[in-house]
Amino acid sequence: MSTEKKVTKKLTLNEKIEQQSEKLKQLKAQKQALEARERVKKKEQERKDDTRRKILLGSYLLNKMKNEANKEKILADLDEYLTENRDRILFGLDEKIQS
Secondary structure, eight states: OOOHHHHHHHHHHHHHHHHHHHHHHHHHHHHHHHHHHHHHHHHHHHHHHHHHHHHHHHHHHHHHHHHHHHHHHHHHHHHHHHOOOHHHTTTTOOOOOOO
């Protein structure tokens, strides 16, 4: 085999190695993008689930408040729990003076 053919063959192998390295970089980037999308999707689902829990719990408590005894107990708990005046107004509670 002549020296020229060996150089050509080496260049071809080096080119193939370079091409495979580039393809590997692209595949790694695709994998990272996919993982990032999955993390975002999971976080969005967790937020949606949390919102749904809050809505269901609120609906449950509103239903419980139809009974006067339950209503008084729940409002007493809310009176201690709620600190924002705009939230307190929603339940007919007195505004708290902010210090």
